[in-house]
Amino acid sequence: MKPWFRSPLSQLIWQVPLLIVIILGLVLVPTYEEAVYDIKAGVGSKIQQESLALREAYRHQGSAGLMAAVEHRNQSFDEGAVYLMVNRDGQKIAGDDIEWPTKATLVNDSWFISPESGRDTLVGKVIILDDGSRLLIAQRSPLTKFRSNLRLRLILATLLAFVGSLLLGAWTLGRFRQRLERIKNSARHILSGNLAERLQLDGRHDELDQLASEFNLAFAEIEKLMDATRHVSSAIAHDMRRPISALRYRLEELSARADLPDELRTHIDGLLHQTDESLNTFSALLRLARLESGSYGPKHEPVDISALITEVVDTYEPVASAHHMQLVSQCEPALVMGDWNLLFLALQNLLDNAINYGREKIEIASMCAEGQVVITVRDHGFGVDEAALPKLFDRFYRGDEARTTGGSGIGLALVRAVADTHGGRISAANANPGLCMTITLPLLATHN
Amino acid sequence: MQSTMRLLVVEDDRHAAEFLLKGLKEAGHAADHSSNGQDGLFMATSEHYDAIILDRMLPKVDGLTIVRTLRASKNATPVLVLSALGEVDDRIDGLRAGGDDYLVKPFAMGELLARLDALQRRAQPTSSQDETVLRVADLEINLLKRSVKRAGRVIDLKPKEFVLLEYLMRHADRVVTRTMLLEGVWNYDFDPKTNVIDVHISNLRSKVDRGAAVPLIHTVRGSGYLLGVDAP
Numbered sequence: 001m002k003p004w005f006r007s008p009l010s011q012l013i014w015q016v017p018l019l020i021v022i023i024l025g026l027v028l029v030p031t032y033e034e035a036v037y038d039i040k041a042g043v044g045s046k047i048q049q050e051s052l053a054l055r056e057a058y059r060h061q062g063s064a065g066l067m068a069a070v071e072h073r074n075q076s077f078d079e080g081a082v083y084l085m086v087n088r089d090g091q092k093i094a095g096d097d098i099e100w101p102t103k104a105t106l107v108n109d110s111w112f113i114s115p116e117s118g119r120d121t122l123v124g125k126v127i128i129l130d131d132g133s134r135l136l137i138a139q140r141s142p143l144t145k146f147r148s149n150l151r152l153r154l155i156l157a158t159l160l161a162f163v164g165s166l167l168l169g170a171w172t173l174g175r176f177r178q179r180l181e182r183i184k185n186s187a188r189h190i191l192s193g194n195l196a197e198r199l200q201l202d203g204r205h206d207e208l209d210q211l212a213s214e215f216n217l218a219f220a221e222i223e224k225l226m227d228a229t230r231h232v233s234s235a236i237a238h239d240m241r242r243p244i245s246a247l248r249y250r251l252e253e254l255s256a257r258a259d260l261p262d263e264l265r266t267h268i269d270g271l272l273h274q275t276d277e278s279l280n281t282f283s284a285l286l287r288l289a290r291l292e293s294g295s296y297g298p299k300h301e302p303v304d305i306s307a308l309i310t311e312v313v314d315t316y317e318p319v320a321s322a323h324h325m326q327l328v329s330q331c332e333p334a335l336v337m338g339d340w341n342l343l344f345l346a347l348q349n350l351l352d353n354a355i356n357y358g359r360e361k362i363e364i365a366s367m368c369a370e371g372q373v374v375i376t377v378r379d380h381g382f383g384v385d386e387a388a389l390p391k392l393f394d395r396f397y398r399g400d401e402a403r404t405t406g407g408s409g410i411g412l413a414l415v416r417a418v419a420d421t422h423g424g425r426i427s428a429a430n431a432n433p434g435l436c437m438t439i440t441l442p443l444l445a446t447h448n
Numbered sequence: 449m450q451s452t453m454r455l456l457v458v459e460d461d462r463h464a465a466e467f468l469l470k471g472l473k474e475a476g477h478a479a480d481h482s483s484n485g486q487d488g489l490f491m492a493t494s495e496h497y498d499a500i501i502l503d504r505m506l507p508k509v510d511g512l513t514i515v516r517t518l519r520a521s522k523n524a525t526p527v528l529v530l531s532a533l534g535e536v537d538d539r540i541d542g543l544r545a546g547g548d549d550y551l552v553k554p555f556a557m558g559e560l561l562a563r564l565d566a567l568q569r570r571a572q573p574t575s576s577q578d579e580t581v582l583r584v585a586d587l588e589i590n591l592l593k594r595s596v597k598r599a600g601r602v603i604d605l606k607p608k609e610f611v612l613l614e615y616l617m618r619h620a621d622r623v624v625t626r627t628m629l630l631e632g633v634w635n636y637d638f639d640p641k642t643n644v645i646d647v648h649i650s651n652l653r654s655k656v657d658r659g660a661a662v663p664l665i666h667t668v669r670g671s672g673y674l675l676g677v678d679a680p
Contacts, residue, residue: 241532245554246463252557280639314608315644322647341536352641
């Protein structure tokens with residue numbers, strides 16, 4: 001299974017916030033750049049205007065006029081504006097009480113940017129007059145403050161959007177996943193045999209509710225079909241067995257007649273035996289059909305595999321001896337969830353086969369590995385043609401003459417159905433010599 | 449060896465009913481017949497029978513309902529349920545409803561008679577399940593000590609052989625079929641394709657009857673086995 005975070009829904013949890021961050025970035029970064037540019041341009045043009053105006057004052061009124069203009073401007077309330085006029089020796093003639101900024105080079109018409117104490121920057125222009133005195137026209141630029149404030153806000157907003165949408169997504173998805181999980185568990189519960197039950201709707205009429213009600217329709221259909229199967233099974237048992245049963249009754253009546261010649265009686269007893277064989281095949285087929293359709297309703301209780309094998313060995317050891325074979329067992333304690341009778345039926349079928357087609361020795365063993373119990377039944381007979389191995393468990397398989405003589409061809413299909421019903425597997429392999437049947441069942445728990 | 453019984457047969461299948469009535473008559477029993485559940489229930493409640501042979505699927509009132517009705521009215525007549533349904537859970541349903549035994553159709557007459565016999569014996573209060581020592585002739589088994597003696601000689605039995613012998617002794621002098629042994633000793637309805645029962649009986653017989661003057665375990669041709677002094 002894929003890990004949960006690989007599902008497309010889970011990927012939305014981080015994809016959506018990421019997308020939001022990217023969009024925010026695409027919109028806000030140019031806006032920010034524009035604002036910075038505007039501020040810069042505003043400051044620049046203001047300084048340019050001032051320098052034009054002051055130059056004008058100097059041209060018309062000379063140094064004194066310029067000083068007056070500077071002083072006048074200094075008195076006004078434009079807090080951002082800074083003026084400084086010094087003489088050739090660098091002594092202040094007019095303007096603000098500041099040091100000549102080191103970054104302001106002594107070149108006419110040159111621009112400078114100089115950091116001030118605090119967070120302001122001074123942006124300005126230097127004008128060198130004819131008499132060697134210098135004029136500095138500058139603005140305290142809001143740019144640095146603006147930059148750091150805005151950057152902080154932008155980062156905060158982006159972070160909020162990211163975390164917010166992440167949390168919202170996770171929460172929504174969590175609830176969604178919870179409901180999905182509920183639906184999944186209910187569906188599993190229903191399919192494990194509780195066919196009359198249905199998925200619960202939330203009453204919100206949303207997609208999940210619609211999905212659940214579609215599933216419910218499907219379950220209703222399955223239940224109907226299962227009922228039909230059950231009905232057909234019992235109908236067959238009752239109706240189709242009837243003529244064969246009638247035949248059997250007649251044959252037995254005939255056989256019981258006192259005036260019957262011995263030769264005829266033997267013949268009729270043979271027919272009786274054949275009738276019983278067909279009836280047995282029929283029962284086995286019905287049982288198989290019920291097992292495979294899941295309508296058997298096997299018990300689910302802890303079954304001790306070693307106790308089961310002990311029981312099987314107690315039952316079959318004398319039979320093996322009578323057939324000049326040795327039956328040996330070796331089992332580990334193991335608990336599985338299941339139906340004792342069905343599991344016994346499976347092992348019984350395997351042992352019947354092993355005794356009928358084996359030689360010398362039959363080994364039955366169980367061992368636990370990786371949460372499973374592996375039960376093996378191995379004979380020392382001639383084995384089976386490699387190509388026929390996978391077909392052994394098909395019903396009515398008749399490929400190998402030796403292995404199907406007298407049998408109904410259903411025994412091994414039943415064994416597989418029993419293994420399937422228990423969530424297990426069965427496989428066959430040649431063990432040279434002999435055939436090894438392996439049933440693997442999920443383990444419930446291991447003793448000690 | 450079998451006593452005469454008065455029986456009620458409730459069976460709608462003509463062939464099965466004919467076969468039953470004929471076989472029961474030949475075995476010396478007297479049988480009434482009803483072909484539907486309603487009449488069958490009426491006869492079962494108004495007359496006294498030693499045992500009732502009841503088909504599970506009947507027109508009008510089904511077999512299990514009849515058993516439940518009888519048991520609810522404190523009628524304890526032994527009931528043998530016949531059915532075409534032979535799975536374990538069908539059998540459990542039949543017994544849970546109050547049936548005393550369950551036989552899958554079609555059946556051999558010997559099987560049915562043996563089971564009727566066992567039912568009748570079970571209904572008699574003299575045979576107690578609480579006995580700890582069972583005796584047949586000089587054969588004695590102690591259920592508490594799980595020990596077996598024949599004419600004072602201790603016989604060592606395997607667990608399955610012991611349970612088998614106990615079952616045979618509880619049904620002493622009666623025919624016990626292979627199916628009854630499978631159900632009674634192994635608790636399964638399985639259909640072994642090997643001679644499981646015969647082998648176990650043969651082993652048991654060699655241990656119990658070896659060196660004894662009179663054999664106790666007998667084979668009844670076409671039906672099963674019998675444990676008793678007299679051969680059938």
